[in-house]
Structure formats: C-alpha cells, structure tokens
Amino acid sequence: MVNLSTKLLLLSAATLVVYRLLSKSKSRVPKGLRLPPGPSPKPIIGNALDMPKYFEWETYAKYAKQYGNHNISGKETPFLPPPTGEIFYLDVFGTPLVFLNSRRIVHELFERRSSNYSDRTTFPMMVDLMGFGWSMAFQGYGDWWRRHRRAMHDKFHPRAVEAYKPIQIKHTRDLLRRLHKAPEDFIKHIRHTAGAIIMEVGYGIHIKSENDPYIHTAEEALKAMGEAGVPGRFTVDMLPWMKYIPEWVPGASFKKQARIWRKYILDMADLPFEHVKMQMANGTAQPSFTSTHLERLAATKDAPADAEQVIKDTAAVIFAGGSDTTVTTLTTFVLAMVLFPDAQKKVQEELDAVLGGVRLPEFEDMAALPYTIAAYKESMRWHPLLPMSIAHAATQDDVIDGYFIPKGAIVSGNSWLLLHEEADFGPDTDKFDPGRFMEPGRRDPGQTGAFGYGRRVCPGRYMAENSLFIAVASILQNFDITPARDSSGKEVMPEYEWTSGFFSSPTDYQCTIKPRSKAAEERILSIPAEV
Template identity: 40%
Template sequence: MESALVLALILLVVLYFYTKRPSSHYAPLPPGPKKLPLIGNLLDMPTTFEWETYDRWCKELGSDIIHLEVAGTSIVVMNSAEVAEELLDQHSAIHSDRPRLVMVNELMGWNFSFGLMAYGDEWRAQRKLFQQEFHPQAAERFQPLEVRVTHQFLNRLLEDPKNYVHHIRHLAASTILGIAYGIDVQEDNDPYVDAAERALVSLGLGIAPGVFLVESIPALKYIPEWFPGAGFKRKAREWARYSTIMRELPYVAAKKEILQGTAQPSFTSYSLEKLAEGEEDVAEQEQRVQSTAATMYTGATDSTVSVLSTFILAMLAKPEALKRAQEEIDSVVQSGEFPRFSDQERLPYVTAIVKETMRWKNVTPLGIPHASTSEDLYRGYRIPAGSIMVPNIWAILHDENTYPEPHTFKPERFIGEDGKINPAVKDPDTALFGFGRRICPGRFMAFSSIWIAVASMLAVFDISKPVDENGNVIEPTFEYIPSMACVPAPFECALKPRSAQAEDMIRSMASEHS
C-alpha cells in the first residue's frame, strides 16, 4: 500500500513538472540528416568545404534551417539571410555567445581576443574600446597610412611581380601593424610579422573543427603531457607561446615609442592617451588595450590576403571587368595621379568590383559560429540552449534569388541603370562581416583598405594570364584552400605596368614615401 502511494506521488510530481515545462519543449527540432543513437550525425559531418555540404542538405530537406547533433552537441545551420538575420540579429540577446573552444581559448591562451571570447562584461568592454576608434568617422584618421602602404605595395609588385602573394601579405601586415601600433614593417624578416604569422598559423590549426578530441571531451585538458595520446597538450603549450609573443612584442615596442614621444598615431596611442585621462584601474585597462590591439591583427591579416588574391584571380576570370574599371578610373582620376578616397563615389564600378570580389569567394564561408545561452522557439522549431549557431555565409552570398548566376564574377550586378551602385541589390556586407552583436567592428576600415588597394592596382597595372615558354596560356585552376580564411590555390599571373608613365608614377610615389 505504501509503495503504491509513493509511486502515485512520484507520478504526480513528474506529471506536474512535465506540464510546467516551456511550450517550446513540445516543438520539434529543425529538420536534418537522420541521427544515430549517441553519436548523432558524427559520421555524416564533412571535413572540408562544409558550407557546400550544408547547402546541399538544406536543399534536399527543403529547409533553410537544419539541425545536426554531434555526440550530444546541438548544431543549427542557418542557410539564408532571412534566418540568420532573424535569429542572430533580432534574437541577438540569446545567440551572441561563442562555442567553448577548449583548445584555442583554454589551452592556447586566445581567450584574450574578444572575437573568440564568451559574451559578457569583458567582451563588451573590449568591443566598446575598439568601436571608439573605428566607427566610420574615426577610421578616416588612418586613411593616409592606408594610402602610403598601398603605394609601397605597388612598387614591390613592380619590382617582383611573381611574388605577389608575399607582397599582399606584407601590405596587410604593414596596414594593420601601423594602425594598431604605429609600427613600420621591415621589408624582410620583420620580427612582428614573423611572430604574428606563427600565432595565426597555430590558431588555424587549433580551431580546425574535429581535429582535437578535447573539444568533445573537455575533461581531457586536465591529463598530463606525458600521458599517452596527450600530444595535443604539448602542441597547445608551444602554440600558447606564439600567441603570447604576438600579443606582447608589438605592444611593448609601441608603448616604448609613446613614452619617448616618437610614436606615430595608432589605436594604441589614442587608447592609452584616453586611459591617462580616466579613473578606472590603469593596469586592467592597459591590458584591455593590449588585447584589443592583438585582436585587430588576428582579424585583418589573412582576410586581406584572401580578398586581394581573389581580386587578381577575378581579373583573370573576367578581363573585360578590368578594362571597364580602368576606363572609369581614367575618366575620373587626373592623368599622373593615383585614385584617392575622395574619388570613391565617382568610381562606382571599382566599388562594384570590390563588393563582387568579397561576395564571389568570401573569406570565411561559415563565419565564426555563435552559441545560444538559452532555448529559443523559431518558426515552430526548438533551438536548444547551448546550440552552436552556424551562419552559412557562402550559401547566403550564392543565393541565386538574390544574386543571379551566383558562381559567376559579375560586378555589374551592383550597378543600376543610372550607372551608380544600385541600393536595390543586397549589399554583401550584410553577411560578410557577421551578424548581430558579433558583427565585425572593423568592417569600415577593412573595406576602405581593400578599396584603395584595388583602385590603385587597377589604375597602374594590367593583370592577365601568363604564357609559358611555348606561348601557351597558363590557366588558373580557380581552386581554393579551405581554412579559417579561404585563399586561392597558388596560381600564376602577369602583372605589368599599363604604361611608362604608370611605371614612373609608381617609382616616384614609392621614393616619396621612403
């Protein structure tokens, strides 16, 4: 009798809590590939060009939102602008966290970066610090530096065109180290560039999905390095050293020059100047400046290399676009001069080339995933708390309903009948730089530095497919290497000054900046 009473009470308690659970519990998960017990979709998960597989699954399932599960981890893929904007923008209060990233943040020391850290007070403080110096008006202060390093870049292309990727990387480093720290980059073997490149390579290896088991079983981070299978711990220790050097080396140099009164204006100098006027804890604030400056380098370097390499590849794919852009520049920019930022409004086709380059082969096809802090209900589907939220930016920017012939390089898609940028065509920027509270705060500076580099190259260089010793055209493969920042597979191109006057302009401007 007593056991029956206890059982009845238990059933009543279970029934009570069952009926009190949120209504979203009854909602189904978004559709997705069939899941196996315990491991879910672990065996289905792609290891390369994941965005294409996700897009194919969405089309097969007739849904622009799908759900995957990998060993208990909930993953939501958003395959359209509508879904990504509604969840990550309109529901940003609960979808702005980051996945845990045990290897990178907890073992390799990248938890200093507000691009990778969890959503919270420190993230807000660093983002606010960044935005103070890089809103559109403030970012204009750095345009003279962007012009100077671009002109130096043109001279390096003129002297050694075959090593164009190396020169693009040098341009990227010169731009961001100058903006972040006021540091001039050496031509070769620059210690700040070398330190950052080692750190960025290790970051790419550490953040690669599915490589390290510790991401699925975080408790493994506590095993000692000597334990069998703990090679990831030894790698993490070495890679953590790289991230520390990258964060500290340029900052110490910049601070030294600031104290000596020889520093060039930079994010660090502006931020420390304001810090001296504040009343908050100086050591904590200074650490925040150091971390934010290092985050800038992390986000800017590889993306610049990717976009400018893709631009060159695009000119090989569509030489008529290059000719049209050059005609536009010639009609606007006075002979013997380089394009200026003030010319941008009168060079809409050049701007269209930049937009199409960034859309055609976007740098980060899946962006950096968000994470949900609580359960959500969307379109009648349940989004579990703790879900990894993956915006398929590649699919958004290759939606044929928005961008007809999406796999073709067509800058003219952004030009209206009046010859200006057509506001009716969705700007790729709305997806390229992320969503919601995690949108890239450096997007204005990033676009401006890419624009001036592209406009300047078009003004003085012809870009064409090279020929071999037998006169045969060497065709590029148009293949890409998947990574944190996707880059074209190595390809050859012919970069030649458009005229003797163009060559003289390049040399003259380079000597002026030296």
C-alpha cells in the same frame, strides 16, 4: 603504470561521454516541438561522422537541400515551393549544432533575437589550450566583451577611420612599387602592405621592408586559427574535459600542437604591445591606437585594474583582423581578374575616365567610381574569407518555425551560401561579376555575412573596406593582370584550390602582373622611394 593510467583515463572518458549523451537526450525537447531536420545520429557519437573535413560550406549547403524544411506537421503541401533547407541540425557527442541557410532565418535569430544569439560557444582548443582568449571574436557575450568592443569602436567607427586614410594611401603606393619590381611575389607584397598599414595604425610601428618578425608571428598565429576554428575539427571542442588529458596519452596529439601554436598566438599580443610601452617610456612612441589608449588610461583616475589588458587585447584583435581580411580578399580579387578579364577591363575603363591617366586614385574619388567599389564588394561575395562565419551560441532555449533550439547550441550562418543566393545577388552567382551591384535591389555583402552577424559583426569593417577600395583602384589603374605564360609563351590558366577551414582563400597561384602602359610605369616610378 603508464598503461594502467591510460586505461583508467579512457574508461573515465567513456563514462563521461555516456553521461553527457544521456543528459542531452531528445527527452529535453518540449512536447509539440522537434529538433530541426538533419541526418540521423548514431549511438554515442551522434553525427560526428557527418562532419565534413574539407570545404565545409559546400557540404552544409548540400545538407540544407537534402534536409529541407517541412512544415511542422511533416506533410508536404503541393501548392508550396520545395523545401528550402533554411535550418538543419547535427549532434556531435551530445553537442547540438544548428546551421542557418537563409537570410530570413539569419536575420530573425542573429538580428531580431540578438540578445539570445550574441554569445559564443566555449573554444577549449582555441582559447584554453592555444591562448586566443585575448580575441573578442571568441569571448562570451557580457561586460568583458563589451569593454573590448567599446575600446575598438572608439577608434574604428566610420568617422574615426578617416584618420587612417593617409597611412593606407602611403603603403598602397609602396605596394605599386613592389609589384613593379617583383610582380611574381604579389601575394607576399599584399601581405606586407596589409601588415604595414595595421601595425602603424595599431601600434605606430614601422615594419621592416622584408622578413618582418611581427608579420611572421601573425601569419603563424592566423594559420593556427584557421585550422582550429572550425566547429568539430578538434574533438576537445565537443568534449572539453579532454583538455586535461596529459600530452603523452595516445590520442592527445592536439595538446602538443596547441602548445606549439600557443607561443605565436601569445607573442602576437605581447610583443608589439610591450614595444609601444617601452617607446612611451622613452618618449619616442608614434601616435597609434595603443599609445592613445594608454595615454588616456594614464590620465584616468580610478581606472579598473584590468584596463590595460583590454587595450592590449583589443590592439591584438586589430592586428589579427588587419592581417587576414585585406590579404585574403585581395588575393581572391587578383585571381578573379585573371579568370574574368572582362570585369578587369570595365574597372580600368572607369578608372581611366575619372583619373585621366594623370594622377593616382584618392579616397575622394570613391563617389565617381561605383564599378570599382562593386569590384571589391564582389570579391567579398564571390568567395568570402569566413565561409561559415564565426559560430554563435544560444543563451537560452528557443523556438523558430516550430523547431526547438536548445540552450548552448552552436549556431552558425552559412555565409558562403547566403552570398550566393540569386534572390539577393542575381543570376550566375558562381561568376565574378561586379555589374550585379550596379543593379537596384542588390544586397551589400558586408551586410549579408561577409563581416559576421548581429552584435558580433566585425567592428573593423569600415577600415577594411577603405583598404580594399584604394588597393583595387591603385592596382588596376596601373597594372594588367593576366594568366602566366609557359616556356613557349602560351597563356596558362592558374592552378589553385580553395583552402578549407575557419578561413578560406585560394592556394598560391601564378599570374602575370605588368604595367598597362609606359605612362603607368612612369606613374609608378614617380612615387617617392621613401614611401
């Protein structure tokens, strides 16, 4: 019986695939237009075999050059520069994928035509199976998403985030004490600090000093997001009907994996929110994003029945965003300090000149520390957290430069490629050089894809940049970051790789972090222990 059921299921699946492919044939392309360039698709599977499994941004950058734009006539023009590869196209099981590879075309579609490119594609794996429907990053463009966006903007616009600076200062100084006590665990300390800040801001929760269950849940949920968030990584995202396949069917192992991940993802939204509600009932809740919104809701007449769900979802988005952006960027920053010591020295010289070695940095010092600001911005540019950003979707058919983009196409901006454009960031973009931002005319990474595009840009970016600034300034004022040493005392450059997937960060590596001087050590030890 099982074998017969399996055969019938696979037969119906094959029928659906063929039907879908036929319904999405190239005959849809209006006369006089053509699809963007790209590798030739194969029958049935399209370009499925052309989808990279690792370092997606690099492969897509190569495709951009290989399948460069030609003028619509298809003829080369001798006096024009070589094709730039601003746009290329893949078809995977009938799903159109469009990749944007220049700031010009990204601006045109995601900014000027944002009304057509602010939607999201469906995420059967992430949303339907894993439970990430609470994240507005994956919600379709519409009223439900706008309600979440308003709730978050209310507490995270540039003026609102001023209220969170004391919390960021407090936990960053605790980070200094942790780095002094156990410098070899620097990644763990960075993760703890980011979690402590965002849990206090979002929920008024003071996490445990070690092995906090909320932070563990977030780590597991975000690992799952990183694995499942790449377009084409799971076939179910190309063939949504596969989500109905029973878990026991051969080839449906993704269903079991989704079930395992789902518990962490739902717990990430449910557990801290329920904790706040319980504290509010007991009269012990601390001021936070969640408690403030719930109090306002309780005082509102005729509030929508699902208003509490919006608060819960948005708080979880804050938790998720604060748990990965700062951690990954700071881990990348520390690595850069090991690999590019001259940049570290220049930041320290600026900090010494402004702070005089007598006090710790404050947010009020930002205006006097342009190179320090440039250092954290360079970390965002040098290797972005989301190299391929989060894919948008076309709401309607569109045409750009004579190329047809069909309704429903998954449209991605290659942020890694854009952030390495020499026209915007100067020469040697593979090198970590904060000095590039000291020159006029340089682009801000936060406005070039590091936080997303158009109407879907990350609303928590202002707080994230504040966290990065105070961490970079505090760490480099007080510590030297150098290569680790082997048993003979010889410096050994770190061994690392960039992880692939939705998120990208350096794999765990070793380095030496030690106080710059006796005075720096005394500053660290003078930080109150109760911080």
